Amino acid sequence: MSADELLKTLGCQDSGKALYDFVEELYPLCRSITGEGVRETLRLVQKRIPLDIHEVASGTQVFDWTVPLEWNIRDAYVKNRAGERVIDFKVSNLHVVNYSQPIRKLMKLEELKPHLHTLNEHPDWVPYRTSYYKDNWGFCLSQKQLSQMADEEYEVCIDSSLTQGTLTYGECYLPGASTDEVLISCHVCHPSLCNDNLSGIAVATFLALNLAEQDRRYSYRFLFIPGTIGSITWLATHEQVIPRIKHGFVLTGVGDAGPFTYKRSRRGDAEIDHVMAQVLKQAGEPYKLIDFFPYGYDERQYCSPGFNLPVGCLMRTPHGEYPEYHTSADSLDFIKPQSLVGSLEHCLAVINVLEHNHRYMNQNPKCEPQLGKRGLYRAVAGHQATQSRELVLLWVLNLSDGKHSLLDIAERADVPFVEVQSAAAALVECGLLAQCKETVDHSQHGGCHE
Numbered sequence: 284m285s286a287d288e289l290l291k292t293l294g295c296q297d298s299g300k301a302l303y304d305f306v307e308e309l310y311p312l313c314r315s316i317t318g319e320g321v322r323e324t325l326r327l328v329q330k331r332i333p334l335d336i337h338e339v340a341s342g343t344q345v346f347d348w349t350v351p352l353e354w355n356i357r358d359a360y361v362k363n364r365a366g367e368r369v370i371d372f373k374v375s376n377l378h379v380v381n382y383s384q385p386i387r388k389l390m391k392l393e394e395l396k397p398h399l400h401t402l403n404e405h406p407d408w409v410p411y412r413t414s415y416y417k418d419n420w421g422f423c424l425s426q427k428q429l430s431q432m433a434d435e436e437y438e439v440c441i442d443s444s445l446t447q448g449t450l451t452y453g454e455c456y457l458p459g460a461s462t463d464e465v466l467i468s469c470h471v472c473h474p475s476l477c478n479d480n481l482s483g484i485a486v487a488t489f490l491a492l493n494l495a496e497q498d499r500r501y502s503y504r505f506l507f508i509p510g511t512i513g514s515i516t517w518l519a520t521h522e523q524v525i526p527r528i529k530h531g532f533v534l535t536g537v538g539d540a541g542p543f544t545y546k547r548s549r550r551g552d553a554e555i556d557h558v559m560a561q562v563l564k565q566a567g568e569p570y571k572l573i574d575f576f577p578y579g580y581d582e583r584q585y586c587s588p589g590f591n592l593p594v595g596c597l598m599r600t601p602h603g604e605y606p607e608y609h610t611s612a613d614s615l616d617f618i619k620p621q622s623l624v625g626s627l628e629h630c631l632a633v634i635n636v637l638e639h640n641h642r643y644m645n646q647n648p649k650c651e652p653q654l655g656k657r658g659l660y661r662a663v664a665g666h667q668a669t670q671s672r673e674l675v676l677l678w679v680l681n682l683s684d685g686k687h688s689l690l691d692i693a694e695r696a697d698v699p700f701v702e703v704q705s706a707a708a709a710l711v712e713c714g715l716l717a718q719c720k721e722t723v724d725h726s727q728h729g730g731c732h733e
């Protein structure tokens with residue numbers, strides 16, 4: 284089923300609009316790595332999917348890191364002598380350097396300037412800046428705004444607090460037939476930025492919504508976490524779960540109009556890496572595959588050498604490769620409903636492969652069986668010429684020796700997984716193929732246990 288078909292069964296007529304509307308709802312919240320903005324975001328996710336919201340106390344040691352103080356902000360501004368807010372948090376939460384310490388002071392422009400951040404290349408845009416893990420404060424504004432600030436005294440106010448509190452993250456666990464897990468992770472720590480953070484949250488939420496309605500071979504764990512410190516905290520507190528993670532990916536920047544980019548796991552040849560590459564290749568649209576590097580999003584933590592999890596990263600245009608990245612221009616205008624829904628459909632196609640990537644045994648391995656007399660051509664759905672359909676059947680029969688998975692066959696035959704899947708189903712139906720029992724370790728190309 285496509286994302287649209289699935290969503291229709293759930294009462295959403297237009298999945299692109301539903302995804303976009305959710306981003307729009309999340310957009311105004313002032314998120315950070317801790318605080319009310321993250322909690323409110325998770326509550327909105329929780330309205331749609333079963334989500335456990337966890338709180339981890341400030342000061343908790345998580346590997347080499349410490350859960351920071353909780354940051355909250357009520358208001359912030361810079362007022363001129365006339366009492367006008369020339370920089371106003373209430374207009375955009377990007378105007379305050381995220382995690383700023385509180386301050387209330389009268390300051391000359393010269394004194395204030397080291398705390399003002401602008402973008403020279405884009406004089407109308409406001410940059411996004413953070414000050415985690417160091418005591419600082421500041422404001423972000425457009426170059427244009429700054430050029431209009433007169434050389435006078437300003438009233439500077441950041442009504443924020445940094446207190447002993449908690450770090451908040453959300454977890455949606457969908458149990459499947461097996462306790463083996465697929466991990467899907469997105470970050471929830473950016474304020475009003477659409478592609479970088481909200482697109483991932485929306486697609487992950489709707490993916491969980493879809494999977495909740497399906498029979499599942501695997502168990503699925505969706506993490507909605509603040510970047511870096513969130514994944515470190517989760518890994519430090521879930522070491523017993525980690526051996527169950529067989530596949531995974533980080534979802535980020537999946538709302539822009541660019542083609543897909545998949546960053547492979549550190550392992551480079553994990554099943555998820557093959558599945559992503561196969562689905563992208565067969566979709567017939569432009570895409571890019573890149574190797575793991577120790578920068579980017581939470582794959583940095585999942586793929587640290589002590590874990591080395593089979594977790595890649597799915598995005599469209601990679602972070603830093605579009606000028607709107609980490610600026611006010613990563614707004615509701617920058618993301619597209621059709622990009623969001625395309626990303627959701629890609630994820631559903633990837634999960635379809637993971638769910639059905641079994642190994643089979645040809646029950647008639649000595650010479651080719653006669654396909655015509657079993658009515659197999661009609662049994663295989665699709666619009667391809669009979670000849671290529673027959674070829675897929677022959678590939679499945681030939682490689683179903685208990686060693687090759689359906690994905691191996693799809694790669695070798697260079698056809699979409701769904702065609703191989705449908706051919707295998709038809710061959711099982713007429714008794715020419717039997718599914719192998721699951722091998723315990725999915726990373727091994729083990730033989731058939733019959």
Ligand code: ZN
Nearest residue numbers: 473479602609
């Ligand atoms: Zn970011």
